[in-house]
Amino acid sequence: MxxxxxxxxxxxxxxxxxxxxxxxxxxxxxxxxxxxxxxxxxxxxxxxxxxxxxxxxxxTKNDLVVAAVAHLTEIRGQELAAAAAQLPRGKKRTRAVVEMLGDHFASSVFTAALELWVAARTDPALLEAVGPLEERVGRETHRLTVQLLDVDESVAGVRELIQATLDLVRGLGLANTLGDDARRRHRILDEWARTLDESLGFEARSARTSTTGDARSARTSTTGRST
Amino acid sequence: MxxxxxxxxxxxxxxxxxxxxxxxxxxxxxxxxxxxxxxxxxxxxxxxxxxxxxxxxxxTKNDLVVAAVAHLTEIRGQELAAAAAQLPRGKKRTRAVVEMLGDHFASSVFTAALELWVAARTDPALLEAVGPLEERVGRETHRLTVQLLDVDESVAGVRELIQATLDLVRGLGLANTLGDDARRRHRILDEWARTLDESLGFEARSARTSTTGDARSARTSTTGRST
DNA sequence: AAACAAACAGTCATGCTTGACTGTTTGTGA
DNA sequence: TCACAAACAGTCAAGCATGACTGTTTGTTT
CATH class of the missing domain: 1.10.10.60 (Homeodomain-like)
Known part of the structure; x- marks a missing residue:
């Protein structure tokens, strides 16, 4: 036995x-x-x-690195799950979710994954291991984000916006590897969260009114798009 | 003489x-x-x-690669300028600009730049050459985007949205290196262009159902990207 | 306790990249 | 046409990463 x-x-x-x-x-x-x-x-x-x-x-080195990918995936999952557990509920949730994703993709975990990602592009053996794995992780992250934001993906456009959010934090993570600028990232994600709320139909959540008013429409006829 | x-x-x-x-x-x-x-x-x-x-x-190899960075920068600038020259004016301009950026960051030029970018992260000598250069290119791209979209950066939030757009296409470009289809990218950017128009106060441009509430549910799956 | 098997440790040869060295060709000025 | 200088071509030794090989220790089973 x-x-x-x-x-x-x-x-x-x-x-x-x-x-x-x-x-x-x-x-x-x-x-x-x-x-x-x-x-x-x-x-x-x-x-x-x-x-x-x-x-x-x-x-071989490939074996080691492939195993590291799996290990990394584990870490990524744990980190995200841990961070997701203590997200605030309510009006500022969207921003919190976005910031969480932003921070995650700015961590050293992402950096290591990026190295593997780039290396796998020109290494067939590595690609074979990294590709499916990363795709799975991507899907998982997407699912998690949808769940955390509590949005309905069956609504047209929502899925694309979620994907855009994830690709955005990926891009921010990439930019972060060369020159760390957390402030820039936070400003961008802050604005992104607002835009997301508006587009997802959560205007009530984050009202931006006070800061800028309707100054956005400064150029094409003031459509006065208040909310 | x-x-x-x-x-x-x-x-x-x-x-x-x-x-x-x-x-x-x-x-x-x-x-x-x-x-x-x-x-x-x-x-x-x-x-x-x-x-x-x-x-x-x-x-040395570093000399070669550093020169390649400069050469690449040249190419990137030319490509963008050429593409920008034949952008449509009018309502679909935002989407055209965004798609142009998306295509650019999905090109082999970006791929090569990515390799240098990642390599420079752990190579001080390379970083010294790539860092400032890439920063300059980033600023140039930002300036160009602002100009092409004809937005007022002094308005709060606008700058961040432009940056977000650029970081988004950067993230999409990164995803594209491993094996990401162009269809996904276009769908995402299409949706983002709409959102951008709305947030920038260009609702008139991209005719889409109003943004109040969750009007998104109104529009079903059709929304092809012709027209 | 002894034998067997697996995990662990150290060393060395192979292959590859790098860049330094020497010879040759091409272009310019008198 | 001749002399000089720069660009170009080919070869070779040094340095290093890789992984294959052999010996040693630890743990289990009888």
Whole structure:
């Protein structure tokens, strides 16, 4: 019963721990050194694991990185779930959701994923592993966002706006990798959240009236679009 | 008079041509093989230039790539200017502008720039060259977009929406590198163009049911993007 | 306790990229 | 036409990442 076929049950505790350390070291190095800078030697050193031990678990660099992708996916899911759990309900929820997504895509987790993403573009073997995985994560994120915003996707246009939001934070995350500017990001997402609320039919949620009035329509005949 | 200091005037024609070929080969390889896959040997082979000739013009790989960045910037500017010249005026202009940006950020030019962008993140020498350049290009693109859309940036929120638009197309471009269809992009940008018009006070432009309440449910799935 | 199996550790050869070196061609001025 | 200088071409050694190989330790089962 407890011994299915082979005889290694308590040992795999060490195995798990070692793999864990290797994967975490890999992610760290991806952020610090980039993909090509993440050498297998550096990984083993960083993880405090011998070279042979590493090869034992991950025979090739691709194996290691592919496993890191999966590990990363796990982290991403946990992070998002944790952040989503403590979102405020009510009028400022849209903005909170958007900011949460923005922060997530500005984290080091995204940076590491970006490295893999870009590397996978020109590495068929990596693409085969990263592609489906990232697609799955994307769908999951989309679903989560729809759920968090509590919108009806069957309404035309809503799905596209959600996708736009996710692509926006992706773009912001990309911009964030070179020059960190959290203030810019927050300003943009703040405005985005307002626009989103308006377009989704949540005007009541975030009334922007006070700040600008109807100054938006300064150019094409003042249509006086108050709300 | 015609010989300032040294004696090479007609010869530099060849020089320019050779540099041009090298830079174009570099860009091509960046798209095909990625940054680390772009070896100096491959570049010289692709360009039909000898190894020594290449080293003569670009002593190190960094020099070559940095020059490629500048060359790329040139291309990006030309592409955008050319596309902007034949934009339709009138009601569908916003959508046309947005689509133009979307297409631009989905081109191979963006792909090559992305490789450099990501590589520069973990390469100080490269960052020093790419950072300011990309920032300048970003500002230029922003300015161009403002001009093309003919919006007043002094109005609160407008600047952020323009930035959001650019970050959105950047995110879409990133998604496009792995394998994202153009249809998705067009749907998203189409919807965003509408939203942008509404938020900028151009409702008259993109005739769409009014924005009050959740009028979106009124419009069903039709909404093709002709007309 | 002993034997067996798996996990772990260290070392080394292979292959590749880089850029430095030397020779050749092309263009310019006298 | 000759001399000089710059651009160009090809080759080669150094440095490094990779992963294959062999030996050692740890854990389990009888």
């Amino acid at each position: 407890t011994t299915p076929a082979v005889t290694r049950v308590p040992q795999e505790e060490r195995t798990r721990a070692m793999r864990q350390r290797l994967l975490e070291a890999t992610v760290e190095l991806l952020v610090e050194k980039g993909f090509s800078g993440t050498t297998t030697t550096l990984v083993s050193e960083r993880a405090g694991v011998s070279r042979g031990a590493q090869l034992h678990h991950f025979p | 015609t010989t300032p200091a040294v004696t090479r005037v007609p010869q530099e024609e060849r020089t320019r041509a050779m540099r041009q070929r090298l830079l174009e080969a570099t860009v091509e390889l960046l798209v095909e093989k990625g940054f680390s896959g772009t070896t100096t040997t491959l570049v010289s082979e692709r360009a039909g230039v000898s190894r020594g000739a290449q080293l003569h013009h670009f002593p």
